[in-house]
Amino acid sequence: MTRVSRALPTVATMLTLTAVLATGCTASAPVEPSDTDPAPLSVPDPAPLSVPDPASLSASEPVAGCGPGSGATKNDGSLTLATDSPAYPPWFASDDPANGEGYEGAVARQVAERLGYDSDSVRFVVVPFADALAPGVKDFDFAINQFTISDDRRSAVDFSSPYYAVAQAVVALRESPAAEARSTADLVRFRLGAQEHSTSLGTAAATVQTELPGTAYATNDDAKEALLAGxxxxxxxDLPTGLQISEELSETVMVGQFSRSTAAPDRFGLVLEKDSPMTTCVSIAVETLYDSGVLDALAGTWITDTAGVRVLD
Incomplete structure (x- = not known):
């Protein structure tokens, strides 16, 4: 996988980094990384953050001031993570987010370890996708569930630095005329569906501009059933989920992915309560995983190579 060079921080940013190093992870102002620049599909391009340079941290060194005893978590001495149920592959494995398998399962475990929490000190709770993004007090320290970073969502929750960038894709029944689409223009006459509260349907509407309104479903499982039922x-x-569906359901086929020239890739970030004292801590951990090559390695292990997927211009 291709790594991406990052811009050097400005002098002002370096002063901010020094201030954060001095105060640990209890700053009241959360870090909110920018997500405006497109990033490669398999490697997120983190925006500048007011955090210590991850290159100065050991790949296995816990982030100072963020672990057990710091008072930053919901329950001191333990870390509470959240995701929806079921936990789909390739993001999780065996519908068990706590086993450290699947891309997001592995990322969650690595972030927890960087914060100083071993697997025995981490517990997962089930929180529906929309509930995790809703404003208000959370009963988790961070949630991981393919949450796209967006400005409108930032008014309700905090996001970490992005850990993955991904294109949206289209799956159809193998025998359907929609399977023959080779461009976004070919899709305008078809009925599209996606999970509600996701960015998939909005991206499709803006990119394809279909003649028929899209349909939102409570879960991806519901959307798959709707596809199979006609x-x-x-x-x-998202593209990895689309590849997983086309492998899982033999009657479906991957039609293609939206071009990054017409639809910028989504960037996935960890979700935290607004103004959480853990936001900076988690962002430092993600940045360290990025700079040490761990995110690349995990993507290579758990996510199917997307290089050969057709681009729908």
């Missing part, structure tokens, strides 16, 4: 002609999901 309620929709094509399903819009």
């Amino acid at each position: 309620e929709i002609d094509a399903l819009v999901v």
Whole structure:
């Protein structure tokens, strides 16, 4: 996988880094990374953060001031993580987010370790996708569930630095006319569906501008059932999920992915309560995983190579 060079921080940023190093991870102002610049599909391009340079940290060194005894977590001495149920592959494995397998399962474990929490000190709770993004007090320290970083969501929750960048893709029944689409223009006459509260349907509407309104479903499982039942002609999901569906359901096929020239890739970030004292801590951990090459390695292990997927211009 291709690594991406990052811009050097400005002098002002370096002063901010020094201030954060001096105060640990209890600063009241959370870090909110920018997500405006497109990033490669398999490697997120983190925006400048007011955090210590991850290159100065050991790949296995815990982030100072963030671990057990710091008072930053919901329950001192333990870390509470959240995701939805079921926990889908390739993001998780065996519907068990706590086993450290699947891309997001592995990322969650690595972040926890960077914060100083071993697997015995981490517990997962089930929180529906929309509930995790809703404003208000959370009962978790951070949630991981393919949450796309966006400005409108930042008004309700905090996001960490991005840990993955991904295109949206289209899956159709193998025998459907929609399976023959080779461009976004070919999709305008078809009925599209996606999971509600995700960015997939919005991306499709803005990119394809279909003649028919899209349909939102409570879960990806519901959307898959609608596709199989003929309620929709094509399903819009993130690219790794689309590849997983086309492998899982033999009657479906990956139609293609939206071009980055017309639809910037989504960037996934960890979700935290607004103004959480853990936001900076978690961002430092993610940045360290990025700079040490761990995120690349995990993506290579758990996510199917997307290089050969057709681009729908």
